[in-house]
Amino acid sequence: QKEVEQDPGPLSVPEGAIVSLNCTYSNSAFQYFMWYRQYSRKGPELLMYTYSSGNKEDGRFTAQVDKSSKYISLFIRDSQPSDSATYLCAMRALGGATNKLIFGTGTLLAVQP
Amino acid sequence: SQTIHQWPATLVQPVGSPLSLECTVEGTSNPNLYWYRQAAGRGLQLLFYSVGIGQISSEVPQNLSASRPQDRQFILSSKKLLLSDSGFYLCAWSARVTDTQYFGPGTRLTVL
Numbered sequence: 256q257k258e259v260e261q262d263p264g265p266l267s268v269p270e271g272a273i274v275s276l277n278c279t280y281s282n283s284a285f286q287y288f289m290w291y292r293q294y295s296r297k298g299p300e301l302l303m304y305t306y307s308s309g310n311k312e313d314g315r316f317t318a319q320v321d322k323s324s325k326y327i328s329l330f331i332r333d334s335q336p337s338d339s340a341t342y343l344c345a346m347r348a349l350g351g352a353t354n355k356l357i358f359g360t361g362t363l364l365a366v367q368p
Numbered sequence: 369s370q371t372i373h374q375w376p377a378t379l380v381q382p383v384g385s386p387l388s389l390e391c392t393v394e395g396t397s398n399p400n401l402y403w404y405r406q407a408a409g410r411g412l413q414l415l416f417y418s419v420g421i422g423q424i425s426s427e428v429p430q431n432l433s434a435s436r437p438q439d440r441q442f443i444l445s446s447k448k449l450l451l452s453d454s455g456f457y458l459c460a461w462s463a464r465v466t467d468t469q470y471f472g473p474g475t476r477l478t479v480l
Contacts (some may be wrong), residue, residue, distance in 0.1 A: 259411075287468070298471035298474045299412075300471070308423040310426055343411070355417075355427075356469060360410060361411065
């Protein structure tokens with residue numbers, strides 16, 4: 256079993272739709288959760304960074320963490336064609352010497368105009 | 369503000385040839401530095417990380433090596449490339465060991 260599971264998609268939605276992207280994980284020690292956006296042939300760009308459980312909102316993006324279910328989500332409201340990209344979840348445990356992030360394989364999102 | 373550079377952007381190399389990829393960070397001192405490889409459908413695999421000059425830790429034993437000759441410079445090398453070394457190589461930095469990581473633009477390597 257992989258430590259982090261993420262549906263690879265592709266996910267295709269019409270412009271203006273609400274998008275839900277999800278990851279599940281198995282390691283209960285994970286405390287920090289991140290979402291990265293990666294455009295084709297580019298490096299990942301940090302979108303959201305949350306600690307422990309709860310919600311965090313930034314503009315059209317909301318990150319949600321449910322540690323009891325080992326489940327994290329990223330919601331995109333009023334999706335735009337410019338949101339078309341691969342979305343990677345990442346997480347790590349508290350402490351440790353490496354700050355090692357464990358990544359999901361990414362979900363490819365296409366927002367149709 | 370901090371910026372991270374990688375070069376070259378793309379590279380096509382024959383099997384058995386050497387490799388040198390470079391990463392530099394501007395706007396910060398004593399960053400933690402990371403090399404990742406991203407293969408299609410397999411997510412990001414951490415290859416090496418460094419917490420200071422000359423300090424390199426390897427996550428995955430393989431055909432590659434890393435060096436950090438200067439505070440903000442990180443180099444990924446190989447003496448003889450294999451076909452399996454093809455992929456998208458990403459360098460990342462973090463301000464402290466507990467901070468999140470920020471990625472460079474990447475180098476796409478094709479080994480033929």
